[in-house]
Amino acid sequence: MRREGSAAIEINPVGMQDREGHPKQKARVLTKLVAYSLMLLLGASVLEIASCSYLQVFEGYDGTHLITYDFDEYKNITPAPNFHNTKGIHHNAQGFREDVDTPREKGANTYRIFIMGGSTAYGLQSMSRYGQEKYSVLRNSETIDTYLEEYLSGKVGDRKIEVINAAITSQYSHHHLIYLNQTVLKYEPDMVVFIDGFNDYFQYGKGFDQFRDYGYQERAHLYMGPPTIEAWMGYSGWWLFRKSHFVHLASKTLRPVWIAMKSIGQSRMHIDVDSALQNLEINAKGNFMKMVERNSLILRHEGVVPVFVLQPEIAFAQSKVFSPLERQIYEELDQQWQENFVEFKNKARPRVVEYLQHSTTRTGSVFLDTTDIFGGFEEDAYTDYCHLTPMGNKRLAENIGERILPLLDAKASPRA
Numbered sequence: 564m565r566r567e568g569s570a571a572i573e574i575n576p577v578g579m580q581d582r583e584g585h586p587k588q589k590a591r592v593l594t595k596l597v598a599y600s601l602m603l604l605l606g607a608s609v610l611e612i613a614s615c616s617y618l619q620v621f622e623g624y625d626g627t628h629l630i631t632y633d634f635d636e637y638k639n640i641t642p643a644p645n646f647h648n649t650k651g652i653h654h655n656a657q658g659f660r661e662d663v664d665t666p667r668e669k670g671a672n673t674y675r676i677f678i679m680g681g682s683t684a685y686g687l688q689s690m691s692r693y694g695q696e697k698y699s700v701l702r703n704s705e706t707i708d709t710y711l712e713e714y715l716s717g718k719v720g721d722r723k724i725e726v727i728n729a730a731i732t733s734q735y736s737h738h739h740l741i742y743l744n745q746t747v748l749k750y751e752p753d754m755v756v757f758i759d760g761f762n763d764y765f766q767y768g769k770g771f772d773q774f775r776d777y778g779y780q781e782r783a784h785l786y787m788g789p790p791t792i793e794a795w796m797g798y799s800g801w802w803l804f805r806k807s808h809f810v811h812l813a814s815k816t817l818r819p820v821w822i823a824m825k826s827i828g829q830s831r832m833h834i835d836v837d838s839a840l841q842n843l844e845i846n847a848k849g850n851f852m853k854m855v856e857r858n859s860l861i862l863r864h865e866g867v868v869p870v871f872v873l874q875p876e877i878a879f880a881q882s883k884v885f886s887p888l889e890r891q892i893y894e895e896l897d898q899q900w901q902e903n904f905v906e907f908k909n910k911a912r913p914r915v916v917e918y919l920q921h922s923t924t925r926t927g928s929v930f931l932d933t934t935d936i937f938g939g940f941e942e943d944a945y946t947d948y949c950h951l952t953p954m955g956n957k958r959l960a961e962n963i964g965e966r967i968l969p970l971l972d973a974k975a976s977p978r979a
Contacts (some may be wrong), residue, residue, distance in 0.1 A: 607809070614808035623650035623700065623771040629804075632731070637745060639739040639779040641683075642731060651702025657746075660685060660728035662703055669751050673723045674971055676715075676745050677719050678708045679739050680758035682950060683874050684730035689946035692819075698946040703728075705953035707758065710960035718964075719971060735763040735773045736854035743861055749954050752867050754970065756963065757858065760874040760934075761949040763851050765908065768837035771846040773854075834903040836910060843911055852922045859926035868970055869928035872963060873919060875936060875955075877945045878908040881940030889945050896948050928969065935963045 618624035625647040631654075635641035646654040655661045667677045678684050686706035690699040702707065712726035729747055731738065736759060747755065763773050800819050803810040855871055862869040875881070877893055885893060897905055916932050923930040937944045937958060944955035953961060 580803065610809040611807065612640065614812045615732045618808060618812060619649075623648040623652070625649060629806075629808070637729070637740045638734070639777065639783065640731065640733070643649050644844075648700070650700045651704070652700065653703050657750075660703060660706065660708070660730070665727055667750055667752060669725065670723060672721065673725055673754050674719065675725045675727065675751060676711070676754045676756060677727050677729045677750070678711070678751045678756050678758060679742065679747070680730045680872075680874075682730075682732040682761045683707075684758040685728065685732050686730075686956065687732055687950050689950060691892050691895060691947035693888060693895060694946040697888065697943075698950075698952060701953060701956075705956060707951075707956045707960045707963075710957040711756075711964050712963035714961050715971070718968060722971075730758070732763065733778065735777055736851045736858070738775050739858050740854055740861070743858065746865075748865055754868040754870060754967070755858075755862055756870045756872060756960075756967070758857075758872045758874050759851075760915070761876060764847070764873070764919075765843065765911050766846045766850070767834070767907065767911070768844045768846075769838075769842050771842070771850065773850045817941065831899075832901040834901050834907050836903050837905050839907050840914065842909060843914065847915070847918045851919050855919065855922040855928075856926045859923065859928035863927060868922075869926075870931065870963075870967055870970070871919060871923055871928060872931045872933055874949065875934050875944075875951075875959065876908065876949045878905050878948065879912055879934050880909050881935040883935075883940055883944060886941065888943050892945060892947055900948075929967070931963060931966055933959060933962055 615624070619626065620628075628643050628646045631643055631646050631648075631652070632640040640953045642654045642658045642660065644654060644656050644658045646652070653662050655664045657665050658663055684707060686701040686703075688700050689695045706728055708726040708728040712724055715724045715726070727750070729742065731742070735740075736757075739757060743755070764777075766773070768776070782797075782801070785794050788794065800810075800814075804814050805811070819886075859869045861869075877885075877889060877895060883889075893940075901907075912934060916934075919930050920934075937955070940958055941953075942954050943952045944958065944978070946952050946955075
């Protein structure tokens with residue numbers, strides 16, 4: 564019997580259950596979180612393993628290098644040393660596209676030629692949706708340097724010919740100026756053959772500056788500029804692209820879809836050919852003509868023979884009868900690239916030839932125009948707008964070889 568006035572003590576069974584159930588409830592939530600985290604981790608691991616396996620089986624991934632290049636402090640990118648694609652792409656320890664290492668000192672009675680340039684000289688695969696299935700990879704044995712070495716080796720007596728592929732995809736002519744001083748001249752070249760044209764010889768944008776407007780600079784400016792959400796997201800995505808097999812594969816797979824979606828409803832860019840040609844003249848005199856002359860003078864000073872090659876492109880009017888694949892590639896370019904692109908390229912070509920002839924004559928170097936070398940060649944020569952098939956590379960290499968053969972006995976005299 565409870566006395567009046569005394570404190571009432573009430574027992575609340577529900578409250579006791581709440582107090583007793585609270586730790587249990589927390590434990591259940593924690594268990595769920597751990598379970599979900601483990602499920603996410605397991606799922607991510609499965610995707611990583613599956614993506615890694617896919618890249619190894621179908622794309623020749625070596626298990627180490629997801630991309631072919633590394634960051635370079637002076638020219639933005641450089642071929643990744645010891646990159647190996649099991650389908651036939653290999654870089655040596657020096658970062659050249661060679662199967663064996665290149666010693667600093669060349670052997671006795673050896674004539675050493677370096678090939679420099681952009682993706683055509685490097686031997687990039689097709690970038691056209693029509694050519695990708697047939698030419699998804701070009702092996703080291705199918706590049707210009709390999710065929711040039713084969714051609715010259717049988718024609719110089721007992722001398723050994725070395726042709727080394729030092730080309731880098733997406734490079735402009737000012738990058739050659741850097742790479743010569745940074746690397747190539749340390750390997751005792753006798754001749755350097757520059758194979759260029761598409762990347763920076765035909766720039767028609769008003770006020771173009773190759774140092775400022777080089778495409779890879781955009782990423783450097785984004786990441787090294789003011790800290791922004793865009794920069795953070797961009798760098799995080801780039802980090803994942805280089806570290807995660809799944810993100811790398813997903814990005815490569817979805818990128819064409821994303822580009823196609825962005826282009827919906829957008830009209831093609833129109834080139835005013837007359838204005839573009841006027842801009843080209845200004846851009847040439849302020850950019851690649853100076854770089855050609857400076858590259859030439861440096862090599863002449865070092866006693867190295869400089870050779871500048873204007874590369875072929877499918878957009879040029881030429882004597883080659885296009886194969887069925889090449890007709891598809893040409894139509895793709897003509898219908899999807901900028902309006903009047905083909906007209907501009909063909910009107911610009913003789914001007915670029917003239918500019919290069921002027922710069923090479925002025926500095927005592929050699930110029931080779933190879934924009935129409937496939938006449939009578941019935942096979943595929945082009946894999947896309949400017950990259951070549953193995954047989955196209957062979958034809959180009961033999962054309963260059965025939966024209967430089969008389970120069971192998973010459974030594975570049977330093978120019979005052």
